[in-house]
Amino acid sequence: MGLYIHVPFCGSICSYCHFSRTADHSPENRRRFVDGVLAEFEMRRAGCGVLSAGKRRLATCYLGGGTPSELEADLVARLLEGTVGRLPLAADFELTAEANPESLDEELARRWRELGVTRVSLGVQSLDAGVLDLLGRACDPATAREGLARACRIFPRVSADWIIGPGLRKENLLAELTEAAELGVEHFSVYILELHQGTRLAALAEQGTWQPAPDTEIERLYLAVIEHLDGLGIIQYEVANFSRPGAESRHNRNYWLGRPWLGLGPSAHGFWGRRRYANFDDFGDWLDEVESGRLPEASVDPLDLSARRLERLILSLRTRGGVPLEWLPGRGWDTEQGRREGLWEIIDGRLVLTGRGFLRIDTIEERLAGLTP
Amino acid sequence: MAFNREKTRNFCIIAHIDHGKSTLADRLLEKTGTLSGKALQEQVLDSMDLERERGITIKSHPIRMDYSDARGESWTLNLIDTPGHVDFHYEVSRSLAACEGALLVVDAVQGVQAQTINNMYLALEHDLAIMPVINKIDLPAARVDYVIEQFIDLLGCEPEEILQVSAKTGEGVQELLDEIVAQVPAPTGDPEAQPRALIFDSIFDPYVGAVAYVRMFAGTIGKGEKIKLFGNEKQFEVGDIGWFRLDRISQKSLTAGEVGYIATGAKDVRHVRVGDTITLAENPCEEALPGYEEAKPMVFSGMYPTDNDQYDELFDALQKLQMNDASLTWEKETSAALGFGFRCGFLGLLHMEIIQERLEREYGLNLIATLPNVEYEVLLRDGSVELCENPALLPDVKYIAEIREPIVTASVITPKDYVGPVIQISLERRGVQTKMEYLDPERVNIEFDLPLNELVVDYYDKLKSVTRGYASLDYEYITHRKDDLIRLDILINGDMVDALTCIVHRDNAHNWGLKLCQKLKELIPRQMFPVAIQAAVGTRVLARTSVKAFRKNVTAKCYGGDISRKRKLLEKQKEGKKRMKQVGSVEIPQEAFLAVLKVER
Numbered sequence: 001m002g003l004y005i006h007v008p009f010c011g012s013i014c015s016y017c018h019f020s021r022t023a024d025h026s027p028e029n030r031r032r033f034v035d036g037v038l039a040e041f042e043m044r045r046a047g048c049g050v051l052s053a054g055k056r057r058l059a060t061c062y063l064g065g066g067t068p069s070e071l072e073a074d075l076v077a078r079l080l081e082g083t084v085g086r087l088p089l090a091a092d093f094e095l096t097a098e099a100n101p102e103s104l105d106e107e108l109a110r111r112w113r114e115l116g117v118t119r120v121s122l123g124v125q126s127l128d129a130g131v132l133d134l135l136g137r138a139c140d141p142a143t144a145r146e147g148l149a150r151a152c153r154i155f156p157r158v159s160a161d162w163i164i165g166p167g168l169r170k171e172n173l174l175a176e177l178t179e180a181a182e183l184g185v186e187h188f189s190v191y192i193l194e195l196h197q198g199t200r201l202a203a204l205a206e207q208g209t210w211q212p213a214p215d216t217e218i219e220r221l222y223l224a225v226i227e228h229l230d231g232l233g234i235i236q237y238e239v240a241n242f243s244r245p246g247a248e249s250r251h252n253r254n255y256w257l258g259r260p261w262l263g264l265g266p267s268a269h270g271f272w273g274r275r276r277y278a279n280f281d282d283f284g285d286w287l288d289e290v291e292s293g294r295l296p297e298a299s300v301d302p303l304d305l306s307a308r309r310l311e312r313l314i315l316s317l318r319t320r321g322g323v324p325l326e327w328l329p330g331r332g333w334d335t336e337q338g339r340r341e342g343l344w345e346i347i348d349g350r351l352v353l354t355g356r357g358f359l360r361i362d363t364i365e366e367r368l369a370g371l372t373p
Numbered sequence: 374m375a376f377n378r379e380k381t382r383n384f385c386i387i388a389h390i391d392h393g394k395s396t397l398a399d400r401l402l403e404k405t406g407t408l409s410g411k412a413l414q415e416q417v418l419d420s421m422d423l424e425r426e427r428g429i430t431i432k433s434h435p436i437r438m439d440y441s442d443a444r445g446e447s448w449t450l451n452l453i454d455t456p457g458h459v460d461f462h463y464e465v466s467r468s469l470a471a472c473e474g475a476l477l478v479v480d481a482v483q484g485v486q487a488q489t490i491n492n493m494y495l496a497l498e499h500d501l502a503i504m505p506v507i508n509k510i511d512l513p514a515a516r517v518d519y520v521i522e523q524f525i526d527l528l529g530c531e532p533e534e535i536l537q538v539s540a541k542t543g544e545g546v547q548e549l550l551d552e553i554v555a556q557v558p559a560p561t562g563d564p565e566a567q568p569r570a571l572i573f574d575s576i577f578d579p580y581v582g583a584v585a586y587v588r589m590f591a592g593t594i595g596k597g598e599k600i601k602l603f604g605n606e607k608q609f610e611v612g613d614i615g616w617f618r619l620d621r622i623s624q625k626s627l628t629a630g631e632v633g634y635i636a637t638g639a640k641d642v643r644h645v646r647v648g649d650t651i652t653l654a655e656n657p658c659e660e661a662l663p664g665y666e667e668a669k670p671m672v673f674s675g676m677y678p679t680d681n682d683q684y685d686e687l688f689d690a691l692q693k694l695q696m697n698d699a700s701l702t703w704e705k706e707t708s709a710a711l712g713f714g715f716r717c718g719f720l721g722l723l724h725m726e727i728i729q730e731r732l733e734r735e736y737g738l739n740l741i742a743t744l745p746n747v748e749y750e751v752l753l754r755d756g757s758v759e760l761c762e763n764p765a766l767l768p769d770v771k772y773i774a775e776i777r778e779p780i781v782t783a784s785v786i787t788p789k790d791y792v793g794p795v796i797q798i799s800l801e802r803r804g805v806q807t808k809m810e811y812l813d814p815e816r817v818n819i820e821f822d823l824p825l826n827e828l829v830v831d832y833y834d835k836l837k838s839v840t841r842g843y844a845s846l847d848y849e850y851i852t853h854r855k856d857d858l859i860r861l862d863i864l865i866n867g868d869m870v871d872a873l874t875c876i877v878h879r880d881n882a883h884n885w886g887l888k889l890c891q892k893l894k895e896l897i898p899r900q901m902f903p904v905a906i907q908a909a910v911g912t913r914v915l916a917r918t919s920v921k922a923f924r925k926n927v928t929a930k931c932y933g934g935d936i937s938r939k940r941k942l943l944e945k946q947k948e949g950k951k952r953m954k955q956v957g958s959v960e961i962p963q964e965a966f967l968a969v970l971k972v973e974r
């Protein structure tokens with residue numbers, strides 16, 4: 001099983017981000033947040049036989065955000081102690097924490113390592129000053145490089161987030177990835193910039209003061225990244241994830257394999273007991289619930305058979321493991337044509353999307369869903 | 374009240390669509406006390422919701438009114454409402470045949486329109502007393518003097534003979550009633566002769582079976598008697614007989630001159646055809662009343678459920694609709710592209726739209742209707758003639774000697790400023806101008822011989838658009854005529870889509886194919902694979918284009934494990950796809966099957 005804890009605090013708000021986060025926080029509400037998570041954990045544990053009996057070992061834990069590195073090390077210690085510390089751990093337990101290069105300084109990094117963090121995921125996004133500025137990142141290229149080097153020195157595994165966005169030159173982007181890989185980054189999450197309503201970037205695009213890159217440009221960059229990382233021995237294993245063999249994120253992979261995990265904190269999602277739940281997005285709403293002794297769930301999605309089948313299909317499609325051919329619809333689906341068009345390959349009886357296929361995954365999923373009863 | 378032929382007046386109201394026929398009928402009901410103001414719902418005679426919504430009468434409904442004039446004399450007035458659309462030409466003519474008089478109603482703002490003129494000729498053919506009525510005189514834009522001039526030109530009447538009313542306010546309606554009594558002749562007919570009753574409409578009642586609406590021309594028919602229909606020789610026993618208020622009022626018998634209903638007990642309204650004559654089985658009349666024709670469908674379209682599971686429901690719904698609509702025909706049909714469905718025949722475009730709408734609305738069906746078609750006569754080389762109303766079933770070209778298509782006379786009345794565009798769009802649709810006359814200094818009546826197929830595709834819409842809605846149209850079938858017609862196929866990813874096949878004139882095939890491909894390209898959404906669209910005559914490809922595949926379309930992150938959101942989105946999209954039809958590995962939206970309607974010439 002896995003555990004996800006959402007830390008909603010940020011030092012500043014990025015121009016593209018639509019996640020649950022707030023830059024307006026104080027020592028007081030950081031403390032209440034940690035207490036709240038512990039209370040939520042206790043409630044969930046009390047309500048679940050498997051958890052309270054300690055029958056299942058915790059394989060992975062992921063501190064995401066927001067920016068977990070905004071949290072004081074002592075609070076992180078309490079947070080982990082009251083959650084991870086109360087569960088039996090698997091022998092190869094993986095503990096990942098997200099951080100920004102500028103807030104994970106030497107001291108904090110050492111504390112995290114002592115607390116058992118085995119893997120950090122650094123939100124680098126770019127090593128280009130112009131791009132960082134546009135994205136509203138509170139980090140300059142030099143600081144980002146330092147942060148990467150430090151993380152690679154201190155943690156056994158380091159992952160870095162990059163964004164494929166506007167104003168990028170292919171050569172520069174690929175050179176940045178090479179540089180990071182040479183510093184010791186073994187895992188990359190490369191996202192295509194998406195515009196979400198309510199973000200600064202979306203507002204700029206609407207005013208016309210800024211324009212997203214054309215699709216053809218984005219496609220070219222995405223395909224170039226796949227090829228380039230592959231050349232460095234860092235292989236794509238999911239739509240947006242690349243790693244050296246053996247360095248995949250085990251926590252994320254369990255999402256795609258449909259394994260159970262517990263989610264804690266505002267906006268956290270969990271998959272537990274064959275149902276999916278979503279906590280309240282807003283920090284205040286979530287806090288009200290847990291402080292009043294109620295489970296902070298905003299919605300619960302009981303999965304029926306057809307929902308489970310559809311999820312299994314779309315999640316498998318996202319990975320390079322692909323989909324067994326026998327899951328595909330019998331009518332209206334042309335496996336051969338997709339192969340001819342280079343959208344997928346057939347490997348050992350499974351349909352596996354290529355980079356070009358991943359670029360159209362929404363359409364392919366929509367098509368599959370439409371044909372699946 | 375006993376029936377007094379001398380004190381009876383049978384009349385109808387004829388008018389162009391929207392000229393206020395139904396409102397006037399309501400007002401007559403109110404003035405005669407047939408309906409109290411409270412019970413008076415707008416347009417009570419139009420019983421279907423759809424009629425009320427569209428403001429048109431589809432099913433006519435007669436009603437009997439008792440009227441006492443100023444001198445205290447009592448009259449029986451039978452108002453026979455008529456359908457107000459060109460598709461129902463034949464039904465209108467049967468209703469007129471049941472009357473002695475007609476109110477020819479013209480809107481004071483719009484003046485005489487195409488249907489006004491055609492209705493007037495129809496009324497003259499039936500030798501009716503025609504009473505010119507100007508309606509809507511209360512409107513600020515009313516042009517009463519102008520319409521008076523038009524009536525004088527049209528009917529050669531005197532200005533003082535023209536009645537002026539406002540059905541809305543009731544002004545002039547009292548005078549109108551007195552004039553009906555004064556001008557419409559009393560019905561004639563020998564009550565002692567062998568009975569003859571004209572069926573001018575029929576409906577299906579789930580309790581008593583098919584009910585004929587009749588005008589008695591001779592003799593008497595009583596409850597319980599054995600009757601015979603001339604057209605099909607079928608015999609029935611009169612289960613109920615009587616006349617109309619808002620509902621049916623039972624009587625012992627109906628006699629010459631009366632208007633009423635006869636419940637036949639027939640299980641199907643098709644046994645009780647409009648225009649047929651009813652007589653007694655034991656004492657039949659010698660001859661049927663003149664003018665009986667079987668209503669012949671003119672426009673055909675394939676109806677398919679988007680979801681194949683709805684096939685049985687569609688079948689049931691069509692059966693039910695047909696019980697009440699003898700002019701609707703259908704037969705089972707299979708399309709390689711659309712699966713199982715029905716080829717339906719309609720009197721015209723409006724009739725088709727109404728049936729489609731009722732199927733979707735009243736029966737909750739999701740339908741794909743193919744392009745409307747007409748019935749071609751195909752002369753084969755062996756000398757035989759085949760009828761073909763589905764282009765995809767046209768015999769192979771090597772067996773065909775010639776193809777004949779239905780031609781109609783289309784009459785268009787338009788303000789003179791639009792004569793040029795009207796002629797242009799008509800010529801573009803292979804129309805041949807046969808007549809042009811000025812009705813008055815402002816307005817022109819133009820007639821064309823026009824292939825019906827061209828008319829059903831988009832002529833009416835086009836006419837309305839080039840004349841800013843001012844033109845009016847009426848049409849009537851005249852003949853089938855030979856022309857150089859060929860079959861144009863559409864291929865999607867190399868496979869012929871039978872539902873998109875059409876028959877076009879050879880000279881237009883290339884241009885048509887090109888534009889049709891272009892239109893389909895706009896209507897078929899991008900999908901996973903590129904979609905190749907071709908237009909072909911036989912094996913010769915005339916035009917080709919393609920819908921490019923979707924490009925970048927990737928939601929990179931299932932963030933924080935939020936998988937439900939993605940799945941629910943997919944489930945929603947799946948719901949939205951219900952109106953798409955799966956053809957091979959391509960999804961084709963419903964509108965694409967009507968793409969031809971949207972092609973610019």
